[in-house]
Amino acid sequence: MSKILIIEDEVTIAELEKDYLELSGFEVEIESDGQQGLSQALAGEFDMYILDLMLPGIDGFEICRQIREAKNTPILMVSARKDDIDKIHGLGLGADDYITKPFSPSELVARVKAHLARYERLIGSSVQENELVEIRGIRIDKTARRVWVNGEEKTFTTKEYDLLVFLAQNPNRVFTKEELFREIWEMESVGDIATVTVHIKKIREKIEMDTAKPQYIETIWGVGYRFKM
Ligand code: CA
Numbered sequence: 001m002s003k004i005l006i007i008e009d010e011v012t013i014a015e016l017e018k019d020y021l022e023l024s025g026f027e028v029e030i031e032s033d034g035q036q037g038l039s040q041a042l043a044g045e046f047d048m049y050i051l052d053l054m055l056p057g058i059d060g061f062e063i064c065r066q067i068r069e070a071k072n073t074p075i076l077m078v079s080a081r082k083d084d085i086d087k088i089h090g091l092g093l094g095a096d097d098y099i100t101k102p103f104s105p106s107e108l109v110a111r112v113k114a115h116l117a118r119y120e121r122l123i124g125s126s127v128q129e130n131e132l133v134e135i136r137g138i139r140i141d142k143t144a145r146r147v148w149v150n151g152e153e154k155t156f157t158t159k160e161y162d163l164l165v166f167l168a169q170n171p172n173r174v175f176t177k178e179e180l181f182r183e184i185w186e187m188e189s190v191g192d193i194a195t196v197t198v199h200i201k202k203i204r205e206k207i208e209m210d211t212a213k214p215q216y217i218e219t220i221w222g223v224g225y226r227f228k229m
Pocket of ligand 1: 008009010052053054055
């Protein structure tokens with residue numbers, strides 16, 4: 001369910017927005033103070049922000065600027081004055097859209113839905129482009145050749161990386177050292193199957209909590225290795 005943060009000091013407007021958005025299936029939080037709204041916006045996981053311009057504490061312009069520095073999440077600005085719109089444009093704050101008071105709640109809901117759909121497509125396409133491999137705590141971004149283990153980035157040599165990706169992309173299959181050597185070192189004359197053992201050891205040091213009891217790359221005695229799904 002998409003979660004929306006409304007930063008609005010006029011209680012009746014905030015409640016009206018909330019009611020209509022909840023009826024449309026959104027989860028909604030309200031903050032009425034600029035400073036608290038900004039803190040909540042930056043700390044929480046929201047899919048969209050609806051931001052009033054005139055607020056106690058920090059105004060909507062500054063909040064918009066600060067959210068945009070940290071996040072790509074869509075921002076819909078709400079203003080009571082038409083001339084604020086020029087200011088929103090002029091300042092280049094990175095707001096995705098604006099709506100002027102008074103507005104119809106159904107208009108607001110329609111805008112929110114459109115922006116969320118567009119944003120989800122955007123995220124979806126960037127994930128696809130990046131070709132992510134995710135298995136339990138391991139996340140591999142194949143486009144960037146980067147690896148995170150439980151959120152912490154680890155660095156691998158080229159061959160360690162190639163071997164890890166090959167195993168992770170073929171989980172639960174047992175490969176012999178010969179097969180892995182052919183797969184990863186195919187074109188190179190140097191090295192032998194002992195190289196595979198050395199590389200597996202190095203990879204385990206980076207991804208396993210306890211290399212004596214590997215949770216990812218298992219040794220199948222007398223056969224080879226298997227990446228557990
Ligand atoms: Ca206000």
